[in-house]
Amino acid sequence: xxxxxxxxLPVESFGYNLWHHYYSNGILEEVHIGPSTVHWGDTAExxxxxxxxxxxxRHVMLxxxxxxxxxxxxxxxxxxQLPQKLSALIVVIGGLKHMLIDxxxxxxxxxxxxxxxxxxxxxxxxxxxxxEMWTQPLTEVRAAYNITPVGDxxxxxxxxxxxxMPQHAS
Numbered sequence: 001x002x003x004x005x006x007x008x009l010p011v012e013s014f015g016y017n018l019w020h021h022y023y024s025n026g027i028l029e030e031v032h033i034g035p036s037t038v039h040w041g042d043t044a045e046x047x048x049x050x051x052x053x054x055x056x057x058r059h060v061m062l063x064x065x066x067x068x069x070x071x072x073x074x075x076x077x078x079x080x081q082l083p084q085k086l087s088a089l090i091v092v093i094g095g096l097k098h099m100l101i102d103x104x105x106x107x108x109x110x111x112x113x114x115x116x117x118x119x120x121x122x123x124x125x126x127x128x129x130x131x132e133m134w135t136q137p138l139t140e141v142r143a144a145y146n147i148t149p150v151g152d153x154x155x156x157x158x159x160x161x162x163x164x165m166p167q168h169a170s
Contacts, residue, residue, distance in 0.1 A: 003028055016163070020163070054128070057130050059074060063149035063151035063153050063154045073114075082124075111151070121146060122146045
């Protein structure tokens with residue numbers, strides 16, 4: 001991704017909000033995941049890589065940050081869209097941990113049902129052509145995918161001080 005270009009987009013754009021999510025959470029570095037232990041064919045491997053690489057897109061689409069309890073809420077959404085055992089385990093085991101040990105029971109017990117409904121009623125995000133939507137307002141992208149945000153982290157309200165200012169043609 002061209003992080004510099006995304007940082008110059010309008011504050012309300014999907015691309016700027018994604019840049020802000022990555023930048024403010026210190027995750028701009030490319031993550032390299034090793035090859036799968038079990039290779040299911042090129043199409044399946046592409047789908048798995050795409051699913052992993054668009055994880056943070058779902059954070060922005062749902063308005064969720066990266067705290068542990070927010071990851072539980074996000075996994076609930078993901079499980080509603082694509083029932084995977086790992087998501088279910090994260091929701092159950094991680095949910096218990098964050099409710100009982102971290103005291104985030106209210107956030108999970110209110111956020112998880114909202115995320116479940118959002119996952120069941122929205123369009124499937126796995127096929128979302130994110131690279132074609134950078135300049136669109138986040139609210140329009142959400143509307144196109146019938147997403148009701150669960151959190152209020154995005155869209156952000158103002159430009160991050162470290163974002164590059166848009167270059168205007170003279």
